[in-house]
Amino acid sequence: MENAYAIEMLNITKKFPGIIANDNITLQLKKGEIHALLGENGAGKSTLMSVLFGLYTPEEGIIKKDGKEVKISNPNDANDLGIGMVHQHFKLVECFSVLDNIIMGVEPVKNGFLDKSVARKKVTELSEKYGLHVDPDAIIENITVGMQQRTEILKMLYRDNEVLIFDEPTAVLTPQEISELLQIMKNLAAEGKSILFITHKLAEIMEVADRCTVIRKGKYIGTVDVKTSSPAELSALMVGRDVNFHVEKKPQELKDVILSVENMSVAGEPGKQDVIKNVSMKVRGGEIVCLAGIDGNGQSEFVYALSGLLPVKSGKIKLCGKEIQNMSIRKRSMSGMSHIPEDRHKHGMVLDYPLEDNMILQTYFKPNFTSKFGFLKRKNIRSFSDRLIEMYDVRSGQGSVTIARAMSGGNQQKAIIAREIDKEPELLIAVQPTRGLDVGAIEFIHKQLVAQRDAGKAVLLVSLELDEVMDVPDRILVMYEGEIVGEFDPKAVSQEELGLYMAGAKKDEVKV
């Protein structure tokens, strides 16, 4: 009798020093099904996949392919068994064409030279068969993220992989692209491919998955049939308690305008058009305004211009009525602007400094930390840092002297938030403050943002996560190609509607 399972990972246990990353986890993927793997950040999903790809050797447990036990000791073994993966961060060479990326590693060769015509034919056929619509000769850096992802899918199909693994594939896509991807996944499953879908988005699981395996803190919780389950049940399984997805906010008390941007433009790379085109907007005290949009539509540059990392080409930025567009970064920061940067490693911390030095990066020159003669007052710095660590529950191995690099991402972020909020800013700019963090840390950060709002401060949140966009702010501004194309009340707009604006399919005249 033919075995019903394409891949079985039975009783996998993988230990790291001080932690059991996978504790007796079993995952069985049926042929032709879409199987979701659900778990929080740090639950052990990546470790489990690394075991499947031979990057880690488990202490216990076996892997079976089509009912036969197999040994996978490196990614090539997995490839040979027909297991392919779309990584969260694409493995594509940006200056190569789509076709070159697909054939890389399995290049067809005739008389010693590359023979791309055969490959092109196969790629075009596959692309048509599954509705992928990819141009094989396009250069990767010129195509959209969605297209890049389809290139990754084609890479697996070109290799005739039977087991396809998608690692959080929807994180980088627009709502429209997500629904297209889910349709593609359904097509693939209908053609007999077995799909493992790693995600923490419940709606997507409900839409496409047949079954769902849940893991929590390295332990196997269970496998449920999606048709007979509900989002509430799945999330309770994932987190281990009932989760309140909604952010609690007091009724809004609007104050004066704190940030006002007037007709601001920011120049792009030489020879290219402006990245920010004549944008005007206001943020008032007591409100959280969310700048939403798909990554790369100018949100980063907008914030860089506000914080002083990029020069403004024209227009004005006013903070509490004062023009700040020509001020230095330090002056802006001292005038009441706090900035939780998008890239916490690049702009948020000096990773090789101890935590306490990171806590005073913007204030080290103040009399409290530097003496008249220019020496640092180490004692004051230590007590300041200790106080922030205590107040914001920043966890680290050795407290204030921990090197920032050794801390977890969530705690690095908490430290930055502690530092920025402790400055008692009038305006708090938070760029993707919850990226890559788990549910607990996200809850904490959202509470801090709301607390600032409730205290009458202005908060500008830049987010790519639709859930966050819908849930946290009082007002949503959608940015598309450097312009604000829509303004919404989160209570009165649907995700689909927002998606249309984010993708540039709809556009309003926005009045300030």
Added chain:
Amino acid sequence: MLLLIQYTIIFTAILSLVALGGCFSEHSGVINLGLEGTMVIGAMGGALLMRMLPDGTPVFLIVILVILISIVVGMLYSCLLAVSAIHCKADQTIIGTAMNLLGVAVATVIVKAINLSINPDDPSSIVQYVAEKQAFLVNIGDFEFNWFSLIALVALIGSYVVLYKTRFGLRLCACGEHPQAADSVGINVYKMRWAGVLISGMLGGLGGIAYIIAGASEWKFENGVAGFGFLALAVMIFGEWKPHKILMAALVFGFFRALGNVYSGIDFLSNLNIPSAFYTMLPYIISLVILVFTSKKSRAPKAEGIPYDKGVR
């Protein structure tokens, strides 16, 4: 005028060879700043062999043996870069600089030791190859054809084909652009980088022997190769890491370098009464000026200079 063309061709050939060497290494992801040193070592290997070959060795044998030894010595020397940059993950800028210093020093010490062992009164670092040099030259009327121009042309065409039309080239470039992507499809990044560095050593050594044969019939190794390796790096950057553009760039630099050699024979230029030092400086000044304007636009392989670590994903 003929002399100007003749020198332009040979200097273009040398610059192309060495720049192509840099190009292969950088496409694999390893910056080879040590080309200058590699040239010196390759030149030393070839020069010593030329002196040691018995009189009456057939011409074609001289050409082949000298080229072979320069290639082998250049490759061996580039292993220094490969081992330290690929396996020990050392800083490639520092290794390159060290290789340049070491190259001249090693060549000087070896040549001096050999000279002293032959004649205790001769502590110089000079190797003569007056007669053997002729093996590389063919006189066509007044025009002196140098076999290295042909070799460079073959190398240019060959590099273009290898980089853009073969499996090896595709994989090599992938390793310099996104080694994690290459690794994920089963390409051995370490092997490809070794290949890139060895090819660059080969072409660097070849360029070294070509350089000293073109310039003189004896060479003082204390002088190294007078910054030609660096000039070749400028050619590579100006040529945007692409063989066909490298040829164009090498022509520009080769022309100005040749001008320095022959300007006194051109009436118009010698009448200007500009000091000869100016012409000698010209290619280097031009390289600075051109790089200021073009280096921003040209796009280096993305992952070059970054040691590849399998663990970092």
